[in-house]
């Protein structure tokens with residue numbers, strides 16, 4: 518099956534009342550981990566690449582690895598999504614290459630750091646929606662700013678500094694016509710999300726619920742949603758790493774989000790931790806080894822385990838064969854028949 522549109526995956530997830538993990542990749546092994554986890558759990562899947570990942574992999578390497586994934590795992594509905602596009606041009610280049618979904622993060626200016634105005638955000642996002650929908654490609658927007666910095670992208674701060682205003686969120690969707698909306702309810706990018714174990718009110722779930730009430734048909738996205746499990750931190754520190762104590766987003770909080778309209782959950786840090794821990798273990802336990810496969814294989818296996826666990830926890834497991842893919846050409850017609858955003 519060819520790469521499919523994210524809109525279809527998320528529409529199906531909404532019908533089934535489950536969430537879909539979106540996992541970041543930079544290389545072949547990470548893609549293999551995700552696809553193996555998807556096959557093992559029979560899950561539809563979103564694979565995403567940031568600007569940093571596109572630069573690291575020279576873009577075309579990554580794209581062709583994803584085409585290989587669709588050939589080797591034809592039964593898995595697979596989306597290739599651009600994470601945090603910083604400008605209309607970045608999104609356009611991803612669409613031209615064959616990404617089936619793009620994020621236009623107009624909550625920040627093109628520098629990827631400075632919070633923008635509502636008007637700027639609407640303007641750039643609407644341009645991307647026009648470009649993307651004309652090719653059947655899905656668009657995720659962002660309103661409010663997430664905390665932390667990853668791959669040089671982010672406003673920094675705690676994640677509670679620019680929490681999404683539900684009224685603005687509704688207006689933003691009306692004016693842009695985005696398919697999915699990333700909201701800021703207290704999550705942050707990177708490993709250092711919370712310095713103590715989050716309690717039930719650390720994340721602004723009431724805001725999430727209010728946004729879902731106002732926008733019942735928009736797929737909500739939780740960024741910075743790694744759980745940063747203690748056992749993954751322990752492996753790294755046991756084998757010579759130096760991570761400071763940190764806490765991520767508890768899986769139960771994500772599951773509560775899924776009950777309230779969250780359909781896409783971004784996970785990157787947990788996989789990075791799993792890979793690094795596995796590699797460190799080989800280096801310390803078998804210092805005589807020097808074949809990269811000796812540590813890349815366990816690294817791939819460790820990431821696969823994390824991804825498969827999240828797929829089960831988010832509820833996407835078992836849903837790979839629920840539906841036939843809608844070609845992007847058909848998505849073009851569907852978008853054309855919808856009312857054009859104001």
Ligand SMILES: [Zn+2]
Pocket residue numbers: 601663706740741783
């Ligand atoms: Zn993000």
